[in-house]
Amino acid sequence: MIEALIFDKDGTLFDFRLSWGAWTRNLLAELGDADGRLAQVLGYDAARNDFAKGSPVIAMTTPEIADILLPHLPGLPLSELLERMIQLAADAPMVPAVDLPAVLGALRARGIKLGLATNDTEIPARRHLAGAGVLELFDFVAGCDSGFGGKPAPGQLLAFVAQCGLTHARVAMVGDSLHDLDAGRAAGMKAVAVLTGIATRADLEAHADVVLTNIGELGPWIDGLNAA
Known part of the structure; x- marks a missing residue:
């Protein structure tokens, strides 16, 4: 789960x-x-x-x-x-990779907690989420200056687990780079790669539990895990 x-x-x-x-x-x-x-x-x-x-x-x-x-x-x-x-x-004008309110709202409707771990700084990160209309959907937001370090170290991810009372193995890190996937592994989480960044499937698949086209495919992936 x-x-x-x-x-x-x-x-x-x-x-x-x-x-x-x-x-x-x-x-x-x-x-x-x-x-x-x-x-x-x-x-x-x-x-x-x-x-x-x-x-x-x-x-x-x-x-x-x-x-x-x-x-x-x-x-x-x-x-x-x-x-x-x-x-x-x-x-910076942020261009969403998918319909973020719809996709993230559907994940929240499932009862899933959402966090953000970025190597950007926290103030721009919060502004970008707010501009996309999704800041209120996040339980946790950390930038590289939030006191937990940056990726690929797992500090931000471990802080999310601690602050939200989560179980490491029941959390997935979702990202487009090896830094993201390595941070997820180091935190004891599942590692989910998406192809909306610069890296290709070939770059990411050996480091991920699954490679998705974009975060819009997370719901079906979670359903598959729960059905297994």
């Missing part, structure tokens, strides 16, 4: 390319990346609005991305860079 689901945000609830392509373009414009050097550092192809599989934007925390950019930005204080990145993230 599954009693709770904890979701990654970007590439899972929201389409990664459509949402974070805009954030990356805006950040590069603010930083004056006329020669494309910073785009290369971020593994971002502006012409295709796409990311390399190893792009730090995909799975790293906001402070980790800032640390990678900072050596290429002489004279810019880290605190100022982080402030710009967080504000741009909060304002």
Whole structure:
């Protein structure tokens, strides 16, 4: 039986390319990346609005991305860079991967608790959920700055279990990257991969209990587990 689901945000609830392509373009414009050097550092192809599989934007925390950019930005204080990145993230136009109110509302109607564990910071994460009309459906929201660390470490997931009184083996981590799946395994949870991020089925299937096209397929998957 599954009693709770904890979701990654970007590439899972929201389409990664459509949402974070805009954030990356805006950040590069603010930083004056006329020669494309910073785009290369971020593994971002502006012409295709796409990311390399190893792009730090995909799975790293906001402070980790800032640390990678900072050596290429002489004279810019880290605190100022982080402030710009967080504000741009909060304002980024998020494109849902599915009808989030319908899908998440149906999961809540089953009595399933919902959590969010993102390597984004918490304030933008809450703003994105609120903008999609689903913040109130979540029992737990954690960003990389919420005091539990970031993925692939399991701290956010373990905090969800502790705060909501859950059983590890009856919770599933749902995400689009190996960081998500590794965090789920480390927390003793089931690991569910979705294909709404950058990674392919071939990248994810060896690390997941199941690979779904998107989170809209979670209900039938849970029904299959309960019937087994």
